[in-house]
Amino acid sequence: MNTENSPYIEVSIAKQSMKLTDEYGFVHSYPVSSAANGTGAEEGSYCTPLGNFIVSEKHGDGADPMTMFVGRQPVGVYDVEQADDKDHVLTRILWLDGVDTDNTNTKSRYIYIHGTNQENLIGTPASCGCIRMLNDDIIDFYDRVPEGTKVKISL
Secondary structure, three states: OOOOOOOEEEEEOOOOEEEEEEOOEEEEEEEEEOEOOOEOOOOOOOOEOOEEEEEEEEEOOOOOOOEEEEOOEEEEEOOHHHOOOOOOEEEEEEEEEEOOHHHOOOOOOOOEEEEOOOHHHOOOOOEOOOEEEOHHHHHHHHHHOOOOOEEEEEO
């Protein structure tokens, strides 16, 4: 249980789930999708890093659901009629920064928690390294989590 006065995020790679707690205990859990390539912190590996992180920045406050982001800037709303297999960053972004020796390159690798155009793959490892969420879930989650929130990603 988190004993501090802020939310705490725990991501389980094995369960493909994320749990949000606060100083009183469990708040909510969400299904997620981690990297198709498994875990790791190597640059260019397209793996999800393990360890301890903080939410260093948030992007997309008030954006419409399914808003597409490129370079963390909104570029329009994803058109489901024009669906493709690209790993789009949608709806909201929580940018992670690694605090362990092994994952200090996380922010420069652009590892986010974000919404996805591939919601059908949530619950299975399918991302390019980020933690993907359902778009409705990322809106709820984003509103509950301030910058500076601690995150742990483990097997």
